[in-house]
Amino acid sequence: MISRRTFSKTAGLGTGAAALSLVGLQGLPHASAAPRKADGTPTPTVPALTPGTHTSFAKLRHVRAGVLDVGYAEAGPAHGPAVICLHGWPYDIHSYVDVAPLLAEQGYRVIVPYLRGHGSTRFLSSRTFRNAQQSAIALDIIALMDALKIENALLAGFDWGSRTADIIAALWPERVKGLVSVSGYLITNVDAQKKPLAPAAEHTWWYQFYFATERGRLAMEDKTDRHDLCRLVWDTVSPTWHFDDATFERTARAFENPDYAAIVIHNYRWRLGLADGERRYDRYEKQLATRPTISVPSITLDPERDPFTAPGNGASYRDRFVGPYEHRTLSGIGHNLPQEAPTAFAQAVVDVDHF
Numbered sequence: 001m002i003s004r005r006t007f008s009k010t011a012g013l014g015t016g017a018a019a020l021s022l023v024g025l026q027g028l029p030h031a032s033a034a035p036r037k038a039d040g041t042p043t044p045t046v047p048a049l050t051p052g053t054h055t056s057f058a059k060l061r062h063v064r065a066g067v068l069d070v071g072y073a074e075a076g077p078a079h080g081p082a083v084i085c086l087h088g089w090p091y092d093i094h095s096y097v098d099v100a101p102l103l104a105e106q107g108y109r110v111i112v113p114y115l116r117g118h119g120s121t122r123f124l125s126s127r128t129f130r131n132a133q134q135s136a137i138a139l140d141i142i143a144l145m146d147a148l149k150i151e152n153a154l155l156a157g158f159d160w161g162s163r164t165a166d167i168i169a170a171l172w173p174e175r176v177k178g179l180v181s182v183s184g185y186l187i188t189n190v191d192a193q194k195k196p197l198a199p200a201a202e203h204t205w206w207y208q209f210y211f212a213t214e215r216g217r218l219a220m221e222d223k224t225d226r227h228d229l230c231r232l233v234w235d236t237v238s239p240t241w242h243f244d245d246a247t248f249e250r251t252a253r254a255f256e257n258p259d260y261a262a263i264v265i266h267n268y269r270w271r272l273g274l275a276d277g278e279r280r281y282d283r284y285e286k287q288l289a290t291r292p293t294i295s296v297p298s299i300t301l302d303p304e305r306d307p308f309t310a311p312g313n314g315a316s317y318r319d320r321f322v323g324p325y326e327h328r329t330l331s332g333i334g335h336n337l338p339q340e341a342p343t344a345f346a347q348a349v350v351d352v353d354h355f
Helices: 099-105 134-147 160-171 199-204 206-210 214-221 223-237 245-256 260-271 279-289 342-353
Strands: 059-065 068-075 082-086 109-113 153-157 176-182 298-303 325-330
Touching: 059 134, 068 099, 068 134, 082 099, 082 134, 082 160, 099 109, 099 342, 109 134, 134 160, 134 279, 153 160, 153 342, 160 176, 160 279, 176 342, 199 206, 206 214, 206 260, 214 223, 214 260, 223 245, 245 260, 298 342, 325 342
Parallel strands: 082 109, 082 153, 153 176, 176 298, 298 325
Antiparallel strands: 059 068, 068 109
């Protein structure tokens, strides 16, 4: 999930007391002034949608891209401006099942890929190392854009998806028209990860340390244990989201990918410096270790009830965004922000497109 670097060492975990408040209920306006087009007219308003209105995607497709055969959902006009929505862990494309039609109605071509090791995405070769370091996942998305002949796109994500979008915006800004990043700047510095956090913060990361053990690896490989562990994470990081069993089960099917356990375990062990990456990504990781700034138009979103949301209303990462920028906090919303608050998320995408 999100980088430990962004989690404050203070004890005030996710209080949101000083945050700019956005109304968590869908359809009510956010508190900040809406961006305006160059001619001074307001940007389009995304119509209110009740979360959970949609349960599936109309179009599921595949394309060979880099080392993967990528499964992805697509919505909207084929020649519309592209938006790529990126999910996190333990989630899948259904985090955007309501966001995608909202953006499609605004004329966007919406692409929602399964990340490596998830859902219908598969490695092309059994010999490819099941690597989940951050730059490898970012390059998957660059390869996907190339395969779909998308020169640049709006990138929007949360959790692993935020990190991936942040990396692409930092290293390949020419490919990014605008960025929506939940929890802000999540690029990982492995050396910095070695420093301990406050005990309460470390407690929130229990599964990361569990995955560093053989017991944790075996749990992820066992279908029942994996299912129950992921459900527990959903319940604890989205404490106000009253999703039903069917909602979770639709996503849980993505966890049955044959490479799921290997990808998840490698990702969290790599972040702690307990697993090696691949040398071909070293040059990118060296760049990322410097915490490069992001110059593309950006909106960062903090979910107030997410236990990983750092206090300070985005202050801990504000200096990493050096282009047109706005920060918003969503009151009463947990970690899976796009699925919990699809209208607010879609509006952020539309707004950043008009910066």
